Amino acid sequence: MDHLNDFLSKEKFDFETVETEDDIWKFWCMEVLVKKLPSNSRKKLKCDLIRLAERPSEGENLEKVDVKVNEILKQL
Numbered sequence: 001m002d003h004l005n006d007f008l009s010k011e012k013f014d015f016e017t018v019e020t021e022d023d024i025w026k027f028w029c030m031e032v033l034v035k036k037l038p039s040n041s042r043k044k045l046k047c048d049l050i051r052l053a054e055r056p057s058e059g060e061n062l063e064k065v066d067v068k069v070n071e072i073l074k075q076l
Helices: 003-007 023-036 039-045 046-054 059-064 065-074
Strands: none
Touching: 023 046, 023 059, 023 065, 039 046, 046 065
8 A cells, every 4th residue: 555655645646547437446446445545645536536426427326436435535
């Protein structure tokens, strides 16, 4: 996780995972990766997480990505 935290600490960060159409992948990235990141790293993803929570696509909604993201946002 230290390498990931180093990557996230860079000034410019683009969370490309949310741009994929693979909604199962998004769910598991949230569960296995993002959920376990330190709070300061999750905060860097806040805009993307809010979009997933508030305006999920049909597929994201079907796969419960929005539910998982809301769990993560409550931890911020």
